[in-house]
Amino acid sequence: MKKIEHIGIAVKDIQKSNELFEKLLGVKPYKEEEVSSENVMTSFFRSGPNKIELVAGLGNDAISKFVEKRGEGIHHIAFDVMDIREEMKRLKSEGFQLLSEEPKRGADNKLVCFVHPKTAGGVLIELCQEITS
Numbered sequence: 001m002k003k004i005e006h007i008g009i010a011v012k013d014i015q016k017s018n019e020l021f022e023k024l025l026g027v028k029p030y031k032e033e034e035v036s037s038e039n040v041m042t043s044f045f046r047s048g049p050n051k052i053e054l055v056a057g058l059g060n061d062a063i064s065k066f067v068e069k070r071g072e073g074i075h076h077i078a079f080d081v082m083d084i085r086e087e088m089k090r091l092k093s094e095g096f097q098l099l100s101e102e103p104k105r106g107a108d109n110k111l112v113c114f115v116h117p118k119t120a121g122g123v124l125i126e127l128c129q130e131i132t133s
């Protein structure tokens, strides 16, 4: 794991939350992107070297369920990895439960895979590898 790539925050209404975080961070989101594989809308903010991802569900998705159950708030921590398949293999061998067998295409030009929070101290972990091609 190279570094924390971003922190994911689950929100109800992406437009309202964009306005809130724009006020909070003093910058506009640099990207808004729908992720069809998860049926969510995302937006990304920079804060110095760090990134914040807002995620809102578009219906019948994991984020809507999360927000319904627990309210808006921190949803996941994403780590930047060099080789996602290698890292998935390593974590699996260490007993972590992955939420997919193969990396998926995530937002912001990344291959991603999630680690089940019940095997990671109650924290949903996202691995992400920049797609370079």
Ligand code: ZN
Pocket: 006, 007, 008, 053, 076, 078, 126
């Ligand atoms: Zn994320």
